[in-house]
Amino acid sequence: MISTNEGDQIVKFLHTADWHIGRRLHGFDLTEEQQNAFQQIEQIALDEQVDGIVIAGDLYDRGAPAETAVAQLNGMLEQLNLKDHFPIYAISGNHDSATRLATGSPWFKDTQFYLNTKIAQAFEPVELPDTQLFLLPYFEPFEVQQYFDDDSIQHLDQAIVPIVAKMKTHFDPAKKHVLVAHFFAAGSATTDSETRLTVGGLGAIPTGSLTDFDYVALGHLHGRDALTTDAVPARYSGSPVKFSMSEANQQKGVWIVDTATEPVSWTFRPITPIRDVQQLTASFEDLLDPEQFQELNFDDFFGIVLTDTQPIPNVLAQLRERYPNIVTLGRQDGFQTQVAYQGESGQQMRQMNPMTLLADFYEQVAQEPLTKQQQQWASDALKQANEEEK
Amino acid sequence: MISTNEGDQIVKFLHTADWHIGRRLHGFDLTEEQQNAFQQIEQIALDEQVDGIVIAGDLYDRGAPAETAVAQLNGMLEQLNLKDHFPIYAISGNHDSATRLATGSPWFKDTQFYLNTKIAQAFEPVELPDTQLFLLPYFEPFEVQQYFDDDSIQHLDQAIVPIVAKMKTHFDPAKKHVLVAHFFAAGSATTDSETRLTVGGLGAIPTGSLTDFDYVALGHLHGRDALTTDAVPARYSGSPVKFSMSEANQQKGVWIVDTATEPVSWTFRPITPIRDVQQLTASFEDLLDPEQFQELNFDDFFGIVLTDTQPIPNVLAQLRERYPNIVTLGRQDGFQTQVAYQGESGQQMRQMNPMTLLADFYEQVAQEPLTKQQQQWASDALKQANEEEK
Secondary structure (H helix, E strand, C coil): CCCHHHCCCCCEEEEECCCCECCEECCEECHHHHHHHHHHHHHHHHHCCCCCEEEECCCECCCCCCHHHHHHHHHHHHHHHHHCCCCEEEECCCCCCHHHHCCCHHHHHHHCEEEECCHHHHHCCEECCCEEEEECCCCCHHHHHHHHCCCCCCCHHHHHHHHHHHHHCCCCCCCEEEEEEECCECCCCCCCCCCCCCCCCCCCECHHHHCCCCEEEEECCCCCCCCCCCCCCEEECCCCCCCCHHHCCCCCEEEEEECCCCCCEEEEEECCCCCCEEEEEECHHHHHCCCCCCCCCCCCEEEEEECCCCCCCCHHHHHHCCCCCEEEEEECCCCEEECCCCHHHHHHHHHCCHHHHHHHHHHHHHCCCCCHHHHHHHHHHHHHHHHHHC | CCCHHHCCCCCEEEEECCCCECCEECCEECHHHHHHHHHHHHHHHHHHCCCCEEEECCCECCCCCCHHHHHHHHHHHHHHHHHCCCCEEEECCCCCCHHHHCCCHHHHHHHCEEEECCHHHHHCCEECCCEEEEECCCCCHHHHHHHCCCCCCCCHHHHHHHHHHHHHCCCCCCCEEEEEEECCECCCCCCCCCCCCCCCCCCCECHHHHCCCCEEEEECCCCCCCCCCCCCCEEECCCCCCCCHHHCCCCCEEEEEECCCCCCEEEEEECCCCCCEEEEEECHHHHHCCCCCCCCCCCCEEEEEECCCCCCCCHHHHHHHHCCCEEEEEECCCCEEECCCCHHHHHHHHHCCHHHHHHHHHHHHHCCCCCHHHHHHHHHHHHHHHHHHC
């Protein structure tokens, strides 16, 4: 399948991104889900006989991934490149440590595994017989400022201009031009599980700056529908696995991009999860009624929204007897509560004022605020408890 | 220089180990020292025209090294293997995360960079025309227990027996046999900067179990003289840089091993530090006397032992005007004090009883314990300070 230097046409590649290896779903381990999604990607690539696999950043979920995550991603890349002999065209994303991810990359090129982690590498395209692939890793404006030695570059929309201009000086007019990148494209729709994004002009790349490319394979946003404009041939592949409740309704999958057509065309190939992530809104009674919801896979990850308004003692434990993988639990018109353990949330919670915590909790459960009298009782009880502790 | 498969003789290799990239010396950055030592190793390899470089474990100082350490080691390995075209024969040590260090290793073999991190890999030797190289990574007894499915393997001295036996089934009698390993060989001398070692039978490899090899290139202990027996052809190269005061008197360097001689022979090539690590024992007055110690490189890392017995106010600040890189400061017959910042030590110190801390400090400085009266004064002052703080 490695055919780059043999003169035959490179027409079809698979576009994926945002694997986030090592990520957890509200405390739940996703290793098995991610491994299974990977195997489906591999199978799609084999079935479609693609000529290469594009991974548009965020291979890892964090800069210093756990050993288990390192072992998992190493195994995936080895499988695709060394065993299946697919060329790989990859970049680092904002979740990756560019430095750590670059480990071994100078050795990878011999087997057509291209992994760019520095801006400077983006201007030397991978030359395929009919296509030039520009692999632009995730970047911050200051890196572009330094690279071009231009203090006037302050924001992403400014940074992309000289980048594209420099790429164009390397354009071979006889070939198609594909950009692989990891950023927020203006006009995209976001979900909860991408890192907090500055939506708007300064923190986004205007899609208008991408019109010189025949296809832009994007990573960063987790939904394939994040960008649906027909004005530019750019798409997010989305993540292969659902990483938050806000992604519950997304169809995960990969794009198969055909560069031989005029213009370049792409079709979607879905990925089916082992355990889906879904929202379930119902009353407590219905949820535990054996006659109800029989069609569900109870091992799925559920975000449950209760329509009840009365307090229900021990609600989570009771629900978990039927739905072991409850990810969030909330009340209709109330806010969602994350129910699984999360280190930071726990810590944040411990730093909150106990009275605030109580008031929030009561309001969420009872759907009405504490009365003045209740507040007084609670405040007195707390005072007494504090004094006893001393 | 890559000549393994071309049939010519592979006769000479450079043996180094324990680079500990990312290590600090009592809080002082060693990046520059380590980079310089690396360049000397590279130059020795070029001068000697060695046919390969053995790195016997502990490439990193810790399992999850900092990004700067990752960038530094990646650059070194790229330089030796991809730019200078030296074959590399390396193993993971106890300081390395085998999993993290293995990143990229399946791609390395194409350029004769062999990096073993799992026991199973140790039994497939690198076949050179006249030598078999067995690369045995650092291991714990339980891994050997699992590998051989033998519960009776409880200790290192037991674990080494089936390992060597299995290697011998792969011996080509027409070739020399070299073992690269990372462990404590019985009879070796230790220094402070290796991780705490169990000296003695159970936690050590008996040198008698290594007699089947023509040379054993060891890592783990930081002094080249840690093992000096002539009974077995085994040597520690030692670390290229001094990593603790206990290594002050060691001559750092590498072995050049010649497998063409009968028996295999090895010669030492020294490495000269930019800033040496040395012990200095003198009186405070002499240390600051411009007429004294003029031959010293004052930028060296000094462990200073004062012969004075009287308290000296502000002693460290005064000494640092002449010796900016004081690593430890102590009194003759007193214990050494680490003077640079060290996270753990600082934390431990903060958890100590202030009276204990004071008593220790006074005794160290004044060479006599606090009197009952002094203890009472200190205790009263502390009590008052605590109350004021409240």
